Amino acid sequence: xxxxxxxxxxxxxxxxxxxxxxxxxxxxxxxxxxxxxxxxxxxxxxxxxxxxxxxxxxxxxxxxxxxxxxxxxxxxxxxxxxxxxxxxxxxxxxxxxxxxxxxxxxxxxxxxxxxxxxxxxxxxxxxxxxxxxxxxxxxxxxxxxxxxxxxxxxxxxxxxxxxxxxxxxxxxxxxxxxxxxxxxxxxxxxxxxxxxxxxxxxxxxxxxxxxxxxxxxxxxxxxxxxxxxxxxxxxxxxxxxxxxxxxxxxxxxxxxxxxxxxxxxxxxxxxxxxxxxxxxxxx
Numbered sequence: 001x002x003x004x005x006x007x008x009x010x011x012x013x014x015x016x017x018x019x020x021x022x023x024x025x026x027x028x029x030x031x032x033x034x035x036x037x038x039x040x041x042x043x044x045x046x047x048x049x050x051x052x053x054x055x056x057x058x059x060x061x062x063x064x065x066x067x068x069x070x071x072x073x074x075x076x077x078x079x080x081x082x083x084x085x086x087x088x089x090x091x092x093x094x095x096x097x098x099x100x101x102x103x104x105x106x107x108x109x110x111x112x113x114x115x116x117x118x119x120x121x122x123x124x125x126x127x128x129x130x131x132x133x134x135x136x137x138x139x140x141x142x143x144x145x146x147x148x149x150x151x152x153x154x155x156x157x158x159x160x161x162x163x164x165x166x167x168x169x170x171x172x173x174x175x176x177x178x179x180x181x182x183x184x185x186x187x188x189x190x191x192x193x194x195x196x197x198x199x200x201x202x203x204x205x206x207x208x209x210x211x212x213x214x215x216x217x218x219x220x221x222x223x224x225x226x227x228x229x230x231x232x233x234x235x236x237x238x239x240x241x242x243x244x245x246x247x248x249x250x251x252x253x254x255x256x257x258x259x260x261x262x263x264x265x266x267x268x269x270x271x272x273x274x275x276x277x278x279x280x281x282x283x
Contacts, residue, residue: 001140001252002036002248002249002250002251002253003038003114003140003167003248003249003253004034004035004036004037004223004246004247004248004249005036005038005040005207005226005246005247005248005249006031006034006038006039006244006245006246007035007039007040007207007208007209007224007235007237007244007245007246007247008024008027008031008038008039008041008042008045008162008209008244009038009042009209009210009211009212009222009223009225009237009241009242009243009245010023010024010041010042010045010211010213010242011028011046011211011212011213011220011226012042012044012045012046012049012211012213012214012215013048014047014048014049014050014051014215014216015047015051015054015057015058016048016133017046017047017058017060017068018068019245019280020045020046020047020048021046021068021071021072021082023077024041024045024046024072024083025071025072025075027039027041027244028078028079028081030244031079031244031246032078032079034244035081037079037140038062038079038080038081038082038140038169038229038247039079039081039082039103040081040082040207040209041081041082041083041084041168041171041209042084042171042173042210042211043084043096043098043112043147043148043171043173043174043210044085044086044096044207044211044213045083045084045085045171045211045227046058046060046068046083046084046085046086047084047085048215049211049215049218049220050215050216050218051086051126052122052125052126054237054269055086055094055095055126055127056088056092058086058184059086059087059088059094059177060085060086061087061088062087062097062099062101062109062166062170062226063106064104065123066213068085068132069099069106070102073101073104073105073106074104075101075104075107076101076102076103076104077104079100080098080100080101080138080139080140081100081102081279082098082099082100082145082169082170082171082209082267083098083099083101083138084096084098084147084173085097085098085099087099087109087111089128091177091234092239093128094126094127094128095112095127095128095130096111096112096115096123096147097109097110097111097112097130098110098145098147098148098169098171098244100136100143100145100169100185102139107136107138108134108136108143109227110130110133110145110146110147111128111129111130111131111135112127112129112147112148112149112150113130113131113132113150113153113186114129114131114149114150114152114153114155114156115127115149115155116148117127119148119215121149123149124152130150131159133146133150133155133159133163134160134163135155135160135163135164135165136228140167140251141166142163142164142165142166142167142188143165143166143167143168143169143253144157144160144161144163144165144167144168145168145169145170145171146160146164146168146169146170146171147170147171147172148170148171148172148173148174150170150192151170151195151198152194152262157198157202157206158202161202161204161264162267162269165204166205166251166254167205167207167249168198168202168204168206169207169209170206170208170209171197171208171209171210172209172210172211173210173211173220174187174189174191174210174211174220175187175218175219175220175221179183185221185239187221188221188223188239190227191208191210191223192223195208195225195227196227196231196233197226197231198227199228199229199230200227200229200230200231201263202263202264203229203230203255203257203258203261203263203264204229204252204268205226205227205228205229205249205251205254206226206227207224207225207226207227207247208224208225208226209224209277210222210223210224210281212240212241212242212243213242214270219240220239220241221239222238222239222240222241222243223236223237223238224236224237224240224243225237226247226249228249228250228257229253229254229258230251230257234247234248234249235247237240
């Protein structure tokens with residue numbers, strides 16, 4: 001089975017959900033024209049990143065009667081979608097969220113579990129923490145989603161792997177920071193290196209969609225990537241410009257790679273559980 005995956009690295013308008021929706025629908029049409037099966041957008045793609053006091057007004061429910069999600073759910077009848085938004089729970093807590101839409105339905109919503117509050121980041125002041133990391137079933141197999149800081153920590157991708165994810169979809173609004181000796185942003189170099197490592201260690205497909213543009217003094221660098229279960233790069237989007245990047249995933253490669261390199265078979269989860277219990281029980 002083969003999957004044509006598209007990654008949309010877009011610039012968004014801060015707080016202008018209607019304008020961002022229009023851009024989503026345009027990229028959906030572009031992806032459909034290129035025969036994509038699944039289209040992934042960046043973190044907070046419907047709202048912009050530095051929302052602060054705009055958080056509540058930018059929130060939308062991932063339901064068919066919501067004016068923003070209604071056309072997106074309709075569009076998902078032609079191709080699956082992953083998009084970023086602000087979710088609100090019944091007690092009016094707000095989350096950085098990603099939704100997976102397929103065949104007119106919401107299959108899964110992930111709430112960002114790690115909210116950075118260091119350096120230039122201040123997410124913990126405005127958003128609640130997510131409290132679950134789970135894989136879910138799609139027409140292409142089992143998938144897991146993470147948002148930016150989530151995959152800067154080793155545990156969420158590891159949990160997705162143990163929970164059956166063969167395709168990991170990462171989205172981010174990653175600001176550019178630092179330059180190395182090859183004139184590449186240090187943040188881009190680090191993200192690409194760690195995603196390649198996850199693909200290799202977890203013998204899974206790993207795709208990353210990052211936004212572009214400038215917002216409130218922050219520069220977002222784009223550079224979408226897709227890695228196969230051996231860690232080989234299948235696609236790489238350009239830096240610093242909007243683009244639609246496509247890659248064909250041969251899902252049969254999962255069997256070939258894991259037959260040769262049975263890391264999943266040999267993973268000792270009971271050992272991990274035992275040692276975590278010991279560590280967490282220390283006085």
